[in-house]
Amino acid sequence: MTAPPAALFRRWVHVREEDAAGVRVFRPADRPLPPARGRDGLEFRAGGIFAYLRPGPTDAPVAVVGRWSTPARDRIALTYPPDARAGDAPTGYEIVELTPDLLRLRPV
Structure with a gap:
């Protein structure tokens, strides 16, 4: 497993109007x-913890917490607790x- 760049460790918001060619921004x-x-x-948090944030009933974010790993420098693998993966949440x-x-x- 390789370490991801330090810039990854923060909260990111999906700006879907900037998405293009299958790439999410x-x-x-x-x-x-x-x-x-x-x-x-x-x-993404240090120590392998991440949160997938999706809009809740009042549009406030609801977190599904899981673990990340980096099988390669440019890859992030995500795992979720059993029965916690949110519908279209990526893996x-x-x-x-x-x-x-x-x-x-x-x-x-």
């Missing part, structure tokens, strides 16, 4: 975003681009 949660209802997101990503202000992921 995420921006830091603490940055201004265009208005949208019910954005999903991801939060892995290819990191297409990662900067302090942008995370582009391709689901795998």
Whole structure:
């Protein structure tokens, strides 16, 4: 397992209007975003913990907490507790681009 870049460890919000060619675009949660209802997101924490954030009944995020691993430098594998995976929650990503202000992921 390889260590992911340090810039990954934060809360990211999906900016779906910027998605293209099967690549999902995420921006830091603490940055201004265009208005949208019910954005999903991801939060990666050191130690292999992540949260998949999806809109709840009042559009406030609801977290599904799981574990991440990096089988390769540009890959993130996600695992969820039994019966906790949220419908369309991904099980892995290819990191297409990662900067302090942008995370582009391709689901795998």
